[in-house]
Amino acid sequence: MNTKTYAGIPQELAKLEQAKIVLIPVPYDGTSTWQKGADKGPKAFLEASENMELYDIETGTEVYQQGVFLADPVTENKSPEAMVDAVHQITKKYIKKNKFVTIFGGEHSISIGTIRAFNEMYPSLTVLHIDAHADLRKSYEGSTCNHACAVYEASQSTNLIQVGIRSMDIMEKTVMDEEKTYFAHDMAIDDSWMEAAIDQMTDNVFITFDLDAFDPSILPSTGTPEPGGLLWYETLDFLKQVFEEKHVVGFDIVELCPNKDEKSSDFLAAKLYYKMLSYKFMNDAVSDNYDNAYESKEQKKNTLKFTDDDNN
Ligand SMILES: [Mn+2]
Numbered sequence: 001m002n003t004k005t006y007a008g009i010p011q012e013l014a015k016l017e018q019a020k021i022v023l024i025p026v027p028y029d030g031t032s033t034w035q036k037g038a039d040k041g042p043k044a045f046l047e048a049s050e051n052m053e054l055y056d057i058e059t060g061t062e063v064y065q066q067g068v069f070l071a072d073p074v075t076e077n078k079s080p081e082a083m084v085d086a087v088h089q090i091t092k093k094y095i096k097k098n099k100f101v102t103i104f105g106g107e108h109s110i111s112i113g114t115i116r117a118f119n120e121m122y123p124s125l126t127v128l129h130i131d132a133h134a135d136l137r138k139s140y141e142g143s144t145c146n147h148a149c150a151v152y153e154a155s156q157s158t159n160l161i162q163v164g165i166r167s168m169d170i171m172e173k174t175v176m177d178e179e180k181t182y183f184a185h186d187m188a189i190d191d192s193w194m195e196a197a198i199d200q201m202t203d204n205v206f207i208t209f210d211l212d213a214f215d216p217s218i219l220p221s222t223g224t225p226e227p228g229g230l231l232w233y234e235t236l237d238f239l240k241q242v243f244e245e246k247h248v249v250g251f252d253i254v255e256l257c258p259n260k261d262e263k264s265s266d267f268l269a270a271k272l273y274y275k276m277l278s279y280k281f282m283n284d285a286v287s288d289n290y291d292n293a294y295e296s297k298e299q300k301k302n303t304l305k306f307t308d309d310d311n312n
Pocket of ligand 1: 133210213
């Protein structure tokens, strides 16, 4: 039984029944290719979160008052496929409980499971993928559930928009939709990408945020740091607009690879998570009921079928 709460919030705000927000840690690092350690990400993130002040100056809110339930970590690691399946099932379970579901990895392969769950529960889903890497390989090192394949499935089954990309294999060009890809070298010289990307989104948006999208000068503790990344305030500016203009249905944050001598990355991840929650709930009173407005594709089919029968 886990008695620790997210960010040390009071127990009564951390109970599943009352909490509007669910946080699922996935300490998984089965397929990373260079520096190992993303499995330690959730622990470092939670420790940093406990040392963070919980009033958000920008929105003038204390989003933790909406309630945050810290779920048991997903520890399935028999195979990448079994891990993805476990993440998929548990994510879906909490969406069905009408919560705002968030997931902290772990390496990026966990997002195959999170995206699959949200895509089953929300029609016309946009996946906003913020990352240094394209992650569009169909399979890698013998598995379709490798971190290098994180958004291949999303590219086939959702409206995928990629932001911050600065590293890819030439083969991925055959899968990539360059109209919906925002490369870091273009973003650096022209900030019209924010509006352009938002214009391409449907209303339901899931955000998968690989921390290596950030510039290594502000976030060095990640498995594969790439130069030329996003900075803090431009990232927040973009995220805030997305939360204001779209129905963000959930998000995951992945690839924190902690280094005991460098804590600022852990703290940045903690703060990013809290900022995203603050933007999500900035206009919601604590007393408001929360409705995550899920409508699974199965349900939708049944409703249509019912209507057809009704007309006969
Ligand atoms: Mn990446």
